[in-house]
Amino acid sequence: MTPQNIDYQRYLQELQQSPFLKDSSTKSLNRLLSQMTVEHWSAKSFKNSLEVASTFHFIVSGRLKVFKSNPDSGREHTVFVLSDGDVFDVLSLLDSEPHDVYWEALDVLEVLKIPMAQMRLWINEYPAMHKAILYYLGDRMRQLMDVATDVTLHSTLVRLAALLLKNINGETNKLQLINNLPNDEIAGLIGTTRSVVSRHIQELKRCGAISVSRKKINVKNLEVLLSIAEENYIP
Amino acid sequence: MTPQNIDYQRYLQELQQSPFLKDSSTKSLNRLLSQMTVEHWSAKSFKNSLEVASTFHFIVSGRLKVFKSNPDSGREHTVFVLSDGDVFDVLSLLDSEPHDVYWEALDVLEVLKIPMAQMRLWINEYPAMHKAILYYLGDRMRQLMDVATDVTLHSTLVRLAALLLKNINGETNKLQLINNLPNDEIAGLIGTTRSVVSRHIQELKRCGAISVSRKKINVKNLEVLLSIAEENYIP
DNA sequence: CCAGAACAGCCCCCTAGGTACCACTTCTAA
DNA sequence: TTAGAAGTGGTACCTAGGGGGCTGTTCTGG
Incomplete structure (x- = not known):
């Protein structure tokens, strides 16, 4: 060039x-x-x-x-x-x-x-x-x-929460690098299958940690996510 | 020195x-x-x-x-x-x-x-x-x-078989590097728990792939181990 | 504008593998 | 030598999570 x-x-x-x-x-x-x-x-x-x-x-x-x-x-x-x-x-x-x-x-x-x-x-x-x-x-x-x-040390839910936390932009609170990915791809990232990811996303919605629109996850409550990722969350 | x-x-x-x-x-x-x-x-x-x-x-x-x-x-x-x-x-x-x-x-x-x-x-x-x-x-x-x-791509049995194959000395057919290890340690190596390892060791004994004495595994049949590790084994 | 693909949200089922408990063996110290 | 402790192995039970399917919705390309 x-x-x-x-x-x-x-x-x-x-x-x-x-x-x-x-x-x-x-x-x-x-x-x-x-x-x-x-x-x-x-x-x-x-x-x-x-x-x-x-x-x-x-x-x-x-x-x-x-x-x-x-x-x-x-x-x-x-x-x-x-x-x-x-x-x-x-x-x-x-x-x-x-x-x-x-x-x-x-x-x-x-x-x-x-x-x-x-x-x-x-x-x-x-x-x-x-x-x-x-x-x-x-x-x-x-x-x-x-x-x-x-994969061996943490459950799928913990891994999902940790994945989201790892990829949050500190200022905007928006996901980066793994934004706009279908559940399939998220599953690959934490070593599980699509259906499990989908199931856990519902859980996270239910406890107010995130909100979801098509191919888009918005983090709503960092504290909840953190406590899940640190394995002291009682769902 | x-x-x-x-x-x-x-x-x-x-x-x-x-x-x-x-x-x-x-x-x-x-x-x-x-x-x-x-x-x-x-x-x-x-x-x-x-x-x-x-x-x-x-x-x-x-x-x-x-x-x-x-x-x-x-x-x-x-x-x-x-x-x-x-x-x-x-x-x-x-x-x-x-x-x-x-x-x-x-x-x-x-x-x-x-x-x-x-x-x-x-x-x-x-x-x-x-x-x-x-x-x-x-x-x-x-x-x-x-x-x-x-861990995500293979079952524990496959991983155990693969572990044994990876650590066999080509000439003597004896294990090296992972010899004399208790089930605990073997479990850690393939990312599972001791009890699962113990169970699989019983299976491998049963199909003649290995024989076992305390803290010692002897490989008896490479072909069987190979077919298990390559996931085309029907137990 | 429409057909087909891609995607998310359920299901239910079912088993691989984790938890817990027990039994045996080897070692240690008295 | 012997009681206990520590180390090791076997197994019954139970659950997290994988497989597959079916539906409705959104996106894409012709």
Whole structure:
């Protein structure tokens, strides 16, 4: 991509705001962007690990879920929801081992892509990047540990309440990152099924914690949600 | 520790065999070892994240489980079992954020320790280490993703069978890393409770997949275990 | 503007797996 | 050596939550 591109400045700005690239100089980011191309993924488009392995992606806008699935039962478990400023796949960047993960766009997705090999070269030119990557990975690992243990340590209701709390914008009290998701997707996020989520949403409505309109959850009472998430709620 | 130490050579050898340090020169490892001290943890001794945060540990012998727990219900979920050549805590090495994880020795544990700050200095002197760390982290992240999704995607029986298969020594057909563990600990590894494990062990005995003596499981029939782990077993 | 898809809200049923209790075995200290 | 404690394993009972289905409503694309 050349600086003549209409969206060039917007892309550059997005790169600068990314936690993954936050310590990089504008000059190095310009160099990076010059090697990238844009791609638009339609909502619900779907890739597996192999397709993604040889290209490094940077999300400009939209949301992407990273999940594993059991083809026999059809069940899915979402591990991450990535959005603006996130990158994938970090693991393919570190080594070339495959892993059976799937990616699916939750909205229309705008990504910048660059061949994996070129990305590796770019990183080696800027040793400061190693630290940034380690930091980014550390953050992801913490999240993963929580996902890994949540299912066994907490009930589905507690997990749902915790999910809502985790994704509330402190000022507006509105959901972010997981807003406008159908019950299906919420179920995947807490490792259960749609019907259970639906059932619990009714419970939360009943005790005044939330109100609901189609694909939209509004948090009404933080205290109640908190007490549920901390497991000292007697319904 | 000085080279005069009786166990010095043994420790050096262990360091060389570690996947974490495998690309380091003998010279650099000698420098590292000189700054380390030995410590012995008795079986079942117990540390939390805060105690471990400021010191970097390297396991010489013995096993250590890394787990999260829910104090209310008393349930635990083991995320990793570390042993010879493994190190902890890698996350505290990357940044100084706390994470609520616990460590507990499964056997008598022999560790080499070094202040975290010194370890960071050592790493910065050997830039090749960055790559090794990234690789090591990548490996751990893959494992974590599996742990995270296993619970929702597979039944407890399938997870138990998979656990056994994952830990069988190819030649001797004996369990390693998870041998001599009580049902309690096995339960923690697959995210369930002791009684469920006990029940499934009875099933596996009944269909000839394993035989059992106190704290010891012997794998008798790999095919049966495999078909269970792949979910095409009709009990 | 309409047909079909996507989505949420119930149901009911039913079993995987968690709780609780008991029984046996091994260890420890007197 | 022996009583108790601690560690370990087996099992009967019960419930959280998964499966499937059916309805009404809203959204989407032709």
